[in-house]
Amino acid sequence: MLGEKRILVTGAARGMGREIAVEAARQGATHVGVTDVDSGGLEESAALVRDAGAEALPVVADLRSGPAIRAMVDQVAAWAGGLDVLVNNAGVLDQVFTASDQVAVDTLSEDAWDAVNDINLKAVWLATKYAAPHLRASERGPSIVNAASVSGMTGAGMAAYAVTKAAVIQLTRTTAINLAPHVRANCYSPGAIKTPMGDSHLAVAIDRLERARAMYGAHLIPRRGTVNEIAQVVCFLASDAASFLTGVNVPVDGGTMAWRGLQDVELDVDPADLDALR
């Protein structure tokens, strides 16, 4: 439970970010700042947060701008009378900034690389940097929770996305070290979750069945995860129930990282070689 905490959630206009904000309100957070570039979605999220029982402040901010990140953090902290939890949830896929067949290391443009790195990694660091004084001043169990991904732990075909998510895991550890012992820092690594991002990744695939198999064929629980299954973990990490957890990465991936995920493909093996082993 998040009793009395004041929270800021990035990427909160839809998907996981919206559900994290609403679940935080359900769990007793008093103030939930929601931020995004999508002002219409933000207003809807703020209304849902209020319905769930918390004060809500929508703040439109582009995470590609350092000054906007600083203003967003300070605005929410001033409104709420302090800040106890920063959830760096916002993230983008390479294909938001280029064609979906131009996301490999040898095809991605510099502009797309920079955009994905700015939003998925640099903004996480900057929000952490600007939130740190507020979190250090908090006496309500302060912490940071960052969105990483299974794509940051295994190889993934999108050059920038996978690299930024791996870096978020390491940034989380660095944050945990630098802000210890007063401020905790942890991250969560979703598998394939049903959100607008997840749907768009499926929609652009030439072979959607093949893409679906690649996205969640490795889940031991054979379906996509829900936004609430992510929000429950984020709220736990932000709560005092996780008071001895810092620097960890929690996979919320239906079991993907627990095994090697055999794909249903023809094996390139000569049967005679296997017979020779008898």
Ligand SMILES: NC(=O)c1ccc[n+]([C@@H]2O[C@H](COP(=O)([O-])OP(=O)(O)OC[C@H]3O[C@@H](n4cnc5c(N)ncnc54)[C@H](O)[C@@H]3O)[C@@H](O)[C@H]2O)c1
């Ligand atoms: N959906 C999945 O299957 C999945 C899997 C692993 C990790 N993740 C990660 O979880 C997090 C949430 O993903 P989601 O599926 O809810 O995504 P989503 O695309 O549905 O929502 C992301 C939000 O971030 C906002 N955003 C994008 N660029 C921004 C910018 N420059 N400034 C401010 N806000 C910006 C978008 O407007 C959007 O509201 C992301 O970090 C994502 O990388 C998602």
